[in-house]
Amino acid sequence: MRSKKVKVEDAIGTILCHDITEIVPGEKKGRAFKKGHKITSEDIDKLRRLGKNHLQVVDMDPDDVHEDEAGIFLGKILSGKNVEVSEPSESRVNLFAAADGLLKVNVDALMALNTLEDVVASTLSNYTIVRKGEMIAGTKVTPLVVKGQILKEAGKIRKEAGEIVSVLPFKALKAGMVITGTEVYKGLIKDAFRPVLTEKVEKLGGSVAHVSYVPDDEEMIKNKILEAAAVCDVVLVSGGMAVDADDVTPKAIASVAEVIKYGSPVLPGAMFLMAYMNDDTAVIGIPACGMYAKVTILDLIYPRVAVGERIRKEDIIRLANGGLCRRCESCHYPNCSFGRG
Template identity: 35%
Template sequence: MRSQHIVSEENSRNNSLLIGPYTYSEFFEAARNFHGSPAPGLILGGFMVSEAIKYLPEGTIFDAISETSWCLPDAVQMLSLCSTGNGWLKVFNLGIYAVTLYDKYSGSGIRVSIDPTALEDWPEIKSWFFKLKPKKEQNTERLHHEIKMAGASICKVEPRQVKPDLLKRREKGSIAICPICGEAYPTDFGAVCRSCQGEGPYTEIESSANSSEFLRPDLKIIPVEQIEGKSALHDMTRIAPGVHKAAEFVKGQNFKIGDICRLQQMGKNRIYVEQGESPGENWVHENDAALKFAELMCGEGLTFSDNVCEGKVNLVADRDGLFVADVDRLIRFNLVDDVMVSSRRNGCLVKKGVKVAGTRAIPLYLSKKLFDRATAVLGNTPLYSIKPLLKKKVGLLITGTEIFTGLIEDKFDPVIRGKIKKFGSEVIKTIFAPDDRDSISSAINELKNAGSELIITTAGLSVDPDDVTRQGLQDSGVTDMEYGAPILPGAMTLLAHTGEVKILGVPACALYFRTTSLDLLLPRVLAGIETSRLDLARMADGGFCMECKVCTYPKCPFGK
């Protein structure tokens, strides 16, 4: 009788517990039909979405964000009008079990997530959530029972404001036919579709790199003894180890009888020669490919020569400045078969006339399909540019009560002035301030009103209670503050804005070390390059100074 009573109570709870418009039992079966199974994550997601809806003002037209691609998006689609198809559900696979419902016009919303600290009373949920035991060892019946009993009580509910760019209505734009695969696609994706740019999920049916016999055009090959009167199809390089490496014969050069011996010494017993006609429209000669790549890669402050050498074109700095590379697109280009580009490191300083990058096709003839794919990745935006370092009026704020009161002599002013002068800028005003928030805030505004285009602060960025530079900057109303960088020396660097004026906070380590994060960041600031948290994170690769007894920077690995 007791067993029947327990079952009766369980059924009663199943029918009284609501998940959106469903009873628990109805949602359980609906999840099975929609998802393929009543997965624990989907059932829990149902409680989370229902909880978020409760906190939204009645009548709110909302969109949704799921921070995981597992199960939770299906709960959103089951309980709302939001779906991935209509674009009202956006999935950011951050690996976090959280969902946000937000007003699609204002971006104000509610985020519901699993609270790990609330799982201690629910051992089966905790074991499932943290993957503490294999799925086959989980007690599925017990797990579902705990989810039903816990509901949204194991969740955190927090207000959230969604970024403005997520409130924009998505549009496909114009549609075109991809010249490579013939599929229709949005032209905003580039000159060819993203699949043909190498982002597709499928393996190539035919690939020259994987086939047993490499694909190549039908070219004329003759024994070296028969070259007289023929023309070279490509540049041929002679190498003398440690002495010489250059094109001994260039494309289009007519061979003479005396060239036979030189070619044999170069290891050439058979060669390609021009036969008066191209191998067909499906192939692009290495020289033509390299010139086109260079044309598309070359941005402001760069130049290149039409004189292709050994199938390669170099990009050369046409002015002094900061070398800037679109690293993500650089990687995408090099993922295309049979093409390459190599360059100096993004963010390094270069002088006019210095070679900064080189590109070429790997084979003598590049397939038109790969050529089109490579040029589509490059698109119409240059891959590289040289940004000039602007001559700025710099305001210098030196903090420290010990300096302000004259207890010790300031050593920072000459250090900063020297680095500023090296790049053609000048310090127009220096202010000394004690370790006091109000004084620092006032000094920032004074430097700004004095016409400073860049403000550099020194010290006061550490963890001591007297270090209040950061707080004083906040009081002055700075924005976009980034504090801390994965660079040694200089981890406590600070970047911020006050209106149009950039602020660069220099930690005290710059008094001791000749080269710090300041030397890596100052050129970027003078070049007008905004540095995001992701940019700083990328600087960790190469951001460790070896602290050599004799500093040779920039002729060393630091920042490279």
């Protein structure tokens, strides 16, 4: 890439190094040609009318790619399922969600792209809930032209990594609830879990297909989990998750499902439990904070379950970075640091 001064008639096929302004006295003053514009034969007459006899341009080498072409290429490299790509503006291309769902970012591949010279790519945080039409990522190159070899390297990253930015639609999950606690079962206190959990399930396109109340009895809790699992995709078991003598919920879950992780590095939500039955039905143990805290670990994990992702032990451990809720007087979640490690 070289910058040089050329006659207007010799500028066809070159790239402008600067904006060119058009002034109509008493009417307007604005940009007629923008920096980075590729000169065509149709531009020559207008440039002459603007009083331009010479231009400062970029002379492209055979391996050079114009910024807009590079932006389009990078947009295609980034985009996966349920992602739409905009037209370029000064090489920047934006990516938008084509459906409601959960944003999935291959973070390692995104980091690899950004190690390439002249390449910029940024996204919303991985596992952000997004709505159709929402901007989720942007990419561009920094110079007016970029070497084609850089784009080839970007292509290799995509080939090896697969999809880098995608939107996973929420599934219409049928959720079962097993609400434990002798005091609730006997009607001594009002249940506060059901309305909270129902809202979270329905917000992500699911429905509540089964609800049962049981005392702090391991065998009864076990049987109700099995009853719910027979007709549901996920079973939410609330209460009795601590170490009190009456808290037997973890044992009941462990008797019917494989426990992936009991205890989490998220506050609120330390006594959270994630398990799966043999048929992959998710069983989630929800501690008491789930009924009174505005957001908990459930708000970080359940959306991933709702798109069909199987939660691993390391997924929960990784939540430690960003897993502390600030307990703001006015909650701004999800527009805050919680879960954004």
